[in-house]
Structures are given as structure tokens and as C-alpha cells.
Amino acid sequence: MPPAGPSPIMRRRRLGTDLRRLRETSGLTGEQVIAHVGWASASKLSRLENGRSRPDPDDVRALLELYGAGEKARTELLGIARDAGDMRGWLKKYSAMTPQQRIFAELEAGCAEIREYNPVLVPGLLQTQGYARLRIVSAQQVESGAGDQEPSEAPETEVAARLARQSLLDRSNAPRYTAVLEEAALGRRAGPPEVLREQLRQLCDLAMLPHVSLHVLPRDTRIGDWYLPPTAFSIYLFADPLDPETLAIEGGFTNVMSTEANVLKRYKVVFEWMRSAALSESETIDWLVEASGRLAEAVGSPAAAHGSATAPAQRRRRSERLTDR
Known part of the structure; x- marks a missing residue:
């Protein structure tokens, strides 16, 4: 039986959308965020906001602190971050997957x-x-x-x-x-x-x-x-x-x-x-x-079992009619 909850990929997209909204509301640019939290690359924030990387709860917690998120938002988004990181556990609920x-x-x-x-x-x-x-x-x-x-x-x-x-x-x-x-x-x-x-x-x-x-x-x-x-x-x-x-x-x-x-x-x-x-x-x-x-x-x-075999004969008859005309 597949999982009843959303997939980690959907959780990552949701998390990224909310983090981007909080950053924009706080008036911070991506460069300013990177400088405040001390990350080595701006691409890390970009991947997180676009839902393309597995989120580290500690990284999410640092961003929420920087953005001044309320207690309710912190609890919710940290929960989403945990769901977004458990891809292996989510896949185990399927009997087979490719x-x-x-x-x-x-x-x-x-x-x-x-x-x-x-x-x-x-x-x-x-x-x-x-x-x-x-x-x-x-x-x-x-x-x-x-x-x-x-x-x-x-x-x-x-x-x-x-x-x-x-x-x-x-x-x-x-x-x-x-x-x-x-x-x-x-x-x-x-x-x-x-x-x-x-x-x-x-x-x-x-x-x-x-x-x-x-x-x-x-x-x-x-x-x-x-x-x-x-x-x-x-x-x-x-x-x-x-x-x-x-x-x-x-x-x-x-x-x-x-x-x-x-x-x-x-x-x-x-x-x-x-x-x-x-x-x-x-x-x-x-x-x-x-x-x-x-x-x-x-x-x-x-005739049904070998229906495709009648197609060439039909084409021949159609061709013969065209030739006669």
C-alpha cells in the first residue's frame, strides 16, 4: 500500500516555496542570506528554494531564525523539512518502484x-x-x-x-x-x-x-x-x-x-x-x-485474432479499385 502522505519531493517544493516567501517578506536578497548564515555557495540557497536538494533541518532552522518566522511557522516548516528528507522511508512503502x-x-x-x-x-x-x-x-x-x-x-x-x-x-x-x-x-x-x-x-x-x-x-x-x-x-x-x-x-x-x-x-x-x-x-x-x-x-x-493480416488484402483491393478507375 503506498503512503497516504505527500512524497518527499512535494514536501521539498512546498518547503522551498515557503522559505522563498519568508525571505522576500523579510526584504533580504539571496546574497545577504548567504552572508548571514555563512554558507559557502549561493547555489545552496537556490537549490533549497527550488526544491532540488534534500534539506538539512539545521539549515532550515537557521533560515527561519534569520527571517524572524513565528513559532507556528517554525514548527510547521521544520516538520515539512523532516518529511522532505525521508525519501528512503517513503519508497519502502511501495512493493516495487522505478x-x-x-x-x-x-x-x-x-x-x-x-x-x-x-x-x-x-x-x-x-x-x-x-x-x-x-x-x-x-x-x-x-x-x-x-x-x-x-x-x-x-x-x-x-x-x-x-x-x-x-x-x-x-x-x-x-x-x-x-x-x-x-x-x-x-x-x-x-x-x-x-x-x-x-x-x-x-x-x-x-x-x-x-x-x-x-x-x-x-x-x-x-x-x-x-x-x-x-x-x-x-x-x-x-x-x-x-x-x-x-x-x-x-x-x-x-x-x-x-x-x-x-x-x-x-x-x-x-x-x-x-x-x-x-x-x-x-x-x-x-x-x-x-x-x-x-x-x-x-x-x-x-479473423479477430489475426486482424492485422487482413490489412494488406484491404490495401490491395483499394489499389485495384484505383487502378480500374
Whole structure:
């Protein structure tokens, strides 16, 4: 079971933001702070304020003294500093973890609400083992084809780490989770019928949870004034209201994170447009059940099992028609 509290990385960001605010309120520049506390390098303060280094409680205590922080602020920020330094203890609470999955595990921990949209994939927190393995193996094949080094993690290790993240939704204090799923993410291009059927059945089970809301967006449904969402994204709202809301834009081979209020506001609007355009929760369950039934029939069909083999014949027939014309 993953930790219920926020990750040390999120604690570092929160600590850095508050320390920068206190410094600016006190009217001190970075150079003045370094001179007062006797640090050898200005970069130490910069890394601390930007959440890029593990904080030493003694260093934090010296800064709070310099800034004249009140007793309540000192107690709170020193507690956050202790949380921010315990990365090893935090990771031990996961049965498996890899650097790639850790990026998202750090965001998911301590969340009160998660909203996700992906135009072509089932979000990681909802994937079955089979679906997850297909996605991970296919991405690693692209990296190999591009001449990159061998993946640092074996596919099964990466899959195990992704599944470890998913137990977040089984916690007694699980976050509110809402996802908009494009119909394409569950189409025949996504995997063999037996893998897709298992994925559809799992989505049905998850959709029954009181804190999970799933909405399928049919491929021909209009969004707003013909709006087309260009990328996958996730929005994280934390139990501690002082932890900044965070946006993650997942781009396949690169990820972008932002806590800028104006950026988040736009993505929140887009998410509501898509959620409103998509099927309701009950309609989505009906859609998932029907789609699972269709795949159950397809699993025993030779044509379905070897669907990709019919594509060349279709192309030949299309070519022959063009030649006749």
C-alpha cells in the first residue's frame, strides 16, 4: 500500500516555496542570506528554494531564525523539512518502484483529487498488467529502434512498479479520481482482443468504486466549439491546501510539470468540456459492458485474432479499385 502522505519531493517544493516567501517578506536578497548564515555557495540557497536538494533541518532552522518566522511557522516548516528528507522511508512503502514510475507516484501521493485525460491510452492508474506490459514494451522498442541504449529496467520490473502505484485507489482514504477515456484507447489498435477484454472488465470494476468516476468519450463526439485536445494531461489537487496544485503533461518520451495558476486554469476548463461531452458514469458502464461482450465474441474468432493480416488484402483491393478507375 503506498503512503497516504505527500512524497518527499512535494514536501521539498512546498518547503522551498515557503522559505522563498519568508525571505522576500523579510526584504533580504539571496546574497545577504548567504552572508548571514555563512554558507559557502549561493547555489545552496537556490537549490533549497527550488526544491532540488534534500534539506538539512539545521539549515532550515537557521533560515527561519534569520527571517524572524513565528513559532507556528517554525514548527510547521521544520516538520515539512523532516518529511522532505525521508525519501528512503517513503519508497519502502511501495512493493516495487522505478525512476519512470516514481515521477508519477510522487505526484499521486497525498492527493485529495486526481483528474486525467489521455487521447490514446488508458491512464496508468487504470491499466491491467497485460495492457501495461504492451504499452511499456512497445515504448522500449521505439527507444531501441532510435539507437538508444538498452532500457534501464526490464519490462516486468516497470510493470510491477506501475501496478504498485495503482494500490493508491484501494486505500481507505483514496483520492477522488476522475478520468475521461477516449474510445480510441480501447480500440482494436491498442492490443489483442483478450488483453482489451480484460482491460474493459477492470474498468467496469473500478467504475463501481464510490470515489472513481470514468467517462468514455466517443470518437465522433463534439467538444465545445469543435475543440480538439492536443495532449494527455493530469491534474493533481492535494489534501494539504498549501501544497500547490500540479499539472503533468505526459508526452510519451518526455513529461512536463507546472504549478502555474493560469496554466492550470486552462486545463481545468478543457477537462470540464471533455467530461461534459463524454458519456455519463452510468452510460460509460453500459458502454464498457457492451464493448467487453463484443470482444468476448471476437476472442474466439480467427479473423479477430489475426486482424492485422487482413490489412494488406484491404490495401490491395483499394489499389485495384484505383487502378480500374
